Amino acid sequence: MDRESNMSSAMAQKAHNLFQVYLRLRPSQGGSSTTGERFLAVEEPEAHHTAPKHITLNPPNDRRRAVEKFAFTQVFEEDATQLDVFHCTGVANLVEGVLAPHGGEGTDALLATLGVTGSGKTHTMLGSRSQRGLTQLALDVIFRSLGHNILDCGSDPTLEHSIGASDGSEATVFSASAFLDNVYADPSATMRASSRAPTPMIGESFGPTPTPSRRLHRPSVFPQQPDVSSLSVSCDPSAEYAVVISMYEVYNDRIFDLLTPPIKSVATKEYRRRPLLFKSTETSSDRKVVAGLRKVVCGTLNQALMVLEAGLHERRVAGTGSNSVSSRSHGFFCVEVRKRPKSSRRHAYDAPWGGSALTIVDLAGSERAKDAKTGGATLAEAGKINESLMYLGQCLQMQSDAASKDKPNLVPFRQCKLTELLFSNCFPSTSSYSTARHRNPQKAVMIVTADPNGDYNATSQILRYSALAREVTVPRIPSLTQTILTNVAPAPAPQLLSSSPVGSPPLHHRPFFPPGSTAGAYAPQSSPNIDRTFSPMSNAGSDCHRTTMEVAALEIARLSEELDYLREAFETERAARQEAESHLLSMEDRMIELEQAIREDCTSEFERRLDIEMARWRGNMQVEMERGEEHWGRKIEVFERTLAATAPQDENMLDDLEDEDKENVLLEDINQENDRLRRENEILRRELVGMSPSKRAPLQERNSDVVPNKGGAEAAPGSPRPNPRNGNSKPLNDDGNLRRRLENLRVSDDLGSVRSSAGSTSPTKKVRKLAAKRWDGVLDDELF
Numbered sequence: 001m002d003r004e005s006n007m008s009s010a011m012a013q014k015a016h017n018l019f020q021v022y023l024r025l026r027p028s029q030g031g032s033s034t035t036g037e038r039f040l041a042v043e044e045p046e047a048h049h050t051a052p053k054h055i056t057l058n059p060p061n062d063r064r065r066a067v068e069k070f071a072f073t074q075v076f077e078e079d080a081t082q083l084d085v086f087h088c089t090g091v092a093n094l095v096e097g098v099l100a101p102h103g104g105e106g107t108d109a110l111l112a113t114l115g116v117t118g119s120g121k122t123h124t125m126l127g128s129r130s131q132r133g134l135t136q137l138a139l140d141v142i143f144r145s146l147g148h149n150i151l152d153c154g155s156d157p158t159l160e161h162s163i164g165a166s167d168g169s170e171a172t173v174f175s176a177s178a179f180l181d182n183v184y185a186d187p188s189a190t191m192r193a194s195s196r197a198p199t200p201m202i203g204e205s206f207g208p209t210p211t212p213s214r215r216l217h218r219p220s221v222f223p224q225q226p227d228v229s230s231l232s233v234s235c236d237p238s239a240e241y242a243v244v245i246s247m248y249e250v251y252n253d254r255i256f257d258l259l260t261p262p263i264k265s266v267a268t269k270e271y272r273r274r275p276l277l278f279k280s281t282e283t284s285s286d287r288k289v290v291a292g293l294r295k296v297v298c299g300t301l302n303q304a305l306m307v308l309e310a311g312l313h314e315r316r317v318a319g320t321g322s323n324s325v326s327s328r329s330h331g332f333f334c335v336e337v338r339k340r341p342k343s344s345r346r347h348a349y350d351a352p353w354g355g356s357a358l359t360i361v362d363l364a365g366s367e368r369a370k371d372a373k374t375g376g377a378t379l380a381e382a383g384k385i386n387e388s389l390m391y392l393g394q395c396l397q398m399q400s401d402a403a404s405k406d407k408p409n410l411v412p413f414r415q416c417k418l419t420e421l422l423f424s425n426c427f428p429s430t431s432s433y434s435t436a437r438h439r440n441p442q443k444a445v446m447i448v449t450a451d452p453n454g455d456y457n458a459t460s461q462i463l464r465y466s467a468l469a470r471e472v473t474v475p476r477i478p479s480l481t482q483t484i485l486t487n488v489a490p491a492p493a494p495q496l497l498s499s500s501p502v503g504s505p506p507l508h509h510r511p512f513f514p515p516g517s518t519a520g521a522y523a524p525q526s527s528p529n530i531d532r533t534f535s536p537m538s539n540a541g542s543d544c545h546r547t548t549m550e551v552a553a554l555e556i557a558r559l560s561e562e563l564d565y566l567r568e569a570f571e572t573e574r575a576a577r578q579e580a581e582s583h584l585l586s587m588e589d590r591m592i593e594l595e596q597a598i599r600e601d602c603t604s605e606f607e608r609r610l611d612i613e614m615a616r617w618r619g620n621m622q623v624e625m626e627r628g629e630e631h632w633g634r635k636i637e638v639f640e641r642t643l644a645a646t647a648p649q650d651e652n653m654l655d656d657l658e659d660e661d662k663e664n665v666l667l668e669d670i671n672q673e674n675d676r677l678r679r680e681n682e683i684l685r686r687e688l689v690g691m692s693p694s695k696r697a698p699l700q701e702r703n704s705d706v707v708p709n710k711g712g713a714e715a716a717p718g719s720p721r722p723n724p725r726n727g728n729s730k731p732l733n734d735d736g737n738l739r740r741r742l743e744n745l746r747v748s749d750d751l752g753s754v755r756s757s758a759g760s761t762s763p764t765k766k767v768r769k770l771a772a773k774r775w776d777g778v779l780d781d782e783l784f
């Protein structure tokens with residue numbers, strides 16, 4: 001058994017792959033940007049007249065990297081034509097499965113392309129200006145094969161309605177003529193140059209009532225090459241068919257209908273498409289469908305091609321550094337072939353439609369931002385594209401697990417919309433609904449496109465996860481152990497190796513590992529050196545002990561080789577790490593410098609602004625101070641004026657207050673004097689009353705007060721009689737003294753003041769004017 005047969009057996013194990021995977025190499029083009037060193041080499045097939053299936057990926061100028069070999073269902077070299085690809089990928093068989101010639105629902109088919117941007121996916125699927133792609137060829141075969149069994153809305157007016165009624169995806173069904181009349185302007189206009197749509201302009205769309213200037217030009221001629229007029233497949237003669245076409249794209253992980261015109265948003269005034277859901281509906285409970293699509297019933301190939309053109313016109317494409325017309329979304333073109341028994345035509349409204357679909361997918365290409373030179377929205381798109389392709393890669397890698405019937409759910413296809421759409425029909429329907437029809441798992445073909453002179457890294461990544469099998473050969477320098485063993489120990493026979501105690505497959509027959517598996521990725525495989533060294537042993541009956549020793553020696557050699565490889569890998573990693581660390585350090589230094597520079601800038605800027613602010617503040621302060629001074633000056637002035645106006649009055653008031661105090665003191669003095677005088681007056685009166693020579697007692701004291709006889713006691717003999725009015729008992733002196741005293745007590749009416757004669761020492765400026773009348777009265781009454 002040699003390596004080729006191992007690869008074949010590995011592929012045979014994968015007979016239940018969810019996808020048949022083909023590889024198509026793109027021819028290099030003059031003036032293309034991808035003019036690097038060729039890194040892909042197609043391996044010659046084992047037998048003559050068979051197609052190649054293996055390709056070797058040679059790392060350019062890098063002996064440390066492993067040489068990888070990939071196996072595909074078939075490899076198409078650069079000179080393969082569209083027709084070659086069409087025939088060899090079995091598109092006709094897929095179509096036949098959809099048409100279900102032997103009755104029943106048929107089998108869904110999926111035809112998809114995968115590859116780096118610019119590697120030829122769209123060319124393969126949709127063709128070019130002069131070449132038809134697999135889509136057009138498949139449509140041609142479908143319509144040709146259906147022949148007269150196809151129904152047309154023109155010949156059967158109820159068709160559109162009956163298909164709509166039986167549709168399980170909440171679709172809006174149109175007849176082709178109604179749809180195309182709405183989209184295309186002039187049937188006689190010249191055909192657009194390319195089947196590849198230019199970048200659609202927002203608002204430049206076909207709507208229910210588009211203006212004629214915005215309508216597309218109706219294509220009059222389509223490419224006719226390659227010709228498949230001789231090819232047709234069988235269909236069910238007892239059934240009648242209808243072909244229903246829909247188109248949508250997956251853009252930024254959302255699904256948009258390509259046959260429904262964008263709607264103008266009231267808020268933003270922009271034309272936008274409403275994203276659709278991929279879900280189970282009431283009438284499609286057993287599987288998910290894209291809900292709410294617009295579907296067109298086509299009766300002829302020409303109608304179908306025009307619908308395809310209209311949809312492509314709406315698909316998002318853009319020019320990038322890698323491809324001038326690069327698809328920015330994953331495009332889905334669905335051809336549903338509905339069928340029902342011919343006998344039910346009379347009851348068209350009630351007859352249920354069955355059928356299957358052929359879905360053709362043109363995936364957006366993976367790209368590296370550096371090469372694509374994209375930015376902004378296009379770069380963000382690329383991120384989403386790469387992410388969805390990464391999920392697709394994971395799903396493809398899990399194919400072998402999913403092929404095992406026990407673990408169908410291991411394919412992680414629910415991670416994004418793209419993988420859900422591609423994989424959800426890969427498994428038999430498991431619905432428990434009694435009404436649900438049994439559905440066969442879809443047949444799927446993936447065509448991987450690659451440019452042998454293109455981007456090595458991107459291409460190798462695509463090949464790794466899409467290939468059906470992979471073999472890695474680690475280049476190495478033969479170790480000393482191996483050299484010794486080469487000279488000493490003959491290799492055991494392959495059949496003995498296969499039953500080795502470690503249970504590992506024979507070294508020189510190691511089969512391909514599934515792409516992405518750990519063993520395949522890291523375990524060193526047998527090298528050409530070992531293959532050359534250990535030839536099969538001729539004497540199979542040598543003794544057991546020797547064989548065991550040989551096996552052990554071989555294992556030692558393998559381990560030694562592995563050690564060498566790991567040591568080398570370790571050194572590589574260590575060097576890379578050191579480089580990364582030094583880069584990190586230099587970046588840290590750079591960051592510190594930057595930070596310092598930014599801080600200095602900030603400080604100087606801060607100081608500058610602070611100075612400006614300070615100057616401004618000082619100016620404001622000066623102005624405020626001047627204003628304040630002026631204000632207070634005015635206030636003081638007003639105050640002074642007010643003060644000047646009110647000063648005399650205040651002086652008088654102060655004088656009055658002073659006078660009042662003085663008057664009060666004087667009044668008190670006067671009252672006291674008054675009391676004294678009254679007492680004296682009384683004394684004198686009594687003296688006058690008691691004036692007789694015998695009784696007359698000399699006044700002993702003139703100026704001294706006489707103590708009144710209190711209690712009204714009878715006066716002693718010889719004591720003056722008390723005055724009956726006031727009770728004073730002071731006797732009066734003689735007439736001369738009396739007159740003098742009276743003279744002293746006389747009150748001047750003219751001055752209005754009282755002259756005190758009894759030693760009043762307080763000098764009085766002003767004397768309160770007293771009631772003279774009262775004094776006069778007293779004198780009149782009491783003295784006279």
Ligand SMILES: Nc1ncnc2c1ncn2[C@@H]1O[C@H](COP(=O)(O)OP(=O)(O)OP(=O)(O)O)[C@@H](O)[C@H]1O
Nearest residue numbers: 026027117118119120121122123323326327364365
């Ligand atoms: N097999 C081929 N023969 C001739 N020309 C080809 C072939 N494959 C690709 N080309 C040309 O290469 C260019 C890029 O191809 P295409 O647009 O199909 O790439 P793509 O993979 O679809 O890119 P993207 O993913 O960016 O959309 C086109 O001009 C196309 O005509």
